[in-house]
Amino acid sequence: MPTVGVEDLKDGDFVLDVREDDEWQAGHAAGALHIPMSELVARYGELTEAAPQDARVHVICRSGGRSAQVTMYLAQQGVDAVNVDGGMQVWQAAGREVVTDGGEPGFVV
Template sequence: MFHSQLPAVDVSDVPADGIVLDVRENDEWAAGHAEGAVHIPMGEVVARIAEVPDGGRVHVVCRVGGRSAQVTQYLVAQGVDAVNVNGGMLDWEAAGRPVVADGGEGYVL
């Protein structure tokens, strides 16, 4: 299975100023996301690859880690320094990392 060779980090290893790419759907993003994250839903990543930030390691996140693992695999194949965030936004929130929503304070669906 490809996950064993997929670069991954725990939520605690994502730097406060790190690049975070959230690949969840629009409703999930609106409910709560990492502050400063870039939002490109998984199904749009190929078409919007130019919007993936450069200038450092990209930490890819979804709800629990499945979709982000697939996107990370794709980005690495494109030469991007990308890592999957284990546990996704559920672990992010559980770890007490900041979560914001389009309307203010957020929570993860």
């Protein structure tokens, strides 16, 4: 399965966060699209509308398990998707910005 490290992501890369609502509300990557894994199939159209055409989709969760499953699903649909290794835990540990919906500093639960 295609995987990238947090350090490989650049500003402006398209990030899909598949964590649950409470995890998202505590803190997420600025600019990420939030579609919980449990809702992805039903909300797939939102992803295709939001992602720039031919953009790679960087899928992230808390630690990498859920995002790995979603990455495999998206790849089967023909989407250029990669799993972000270590997820939001590594994102935060690497000093990357974690925000709330209001733009305030957030944290990973």
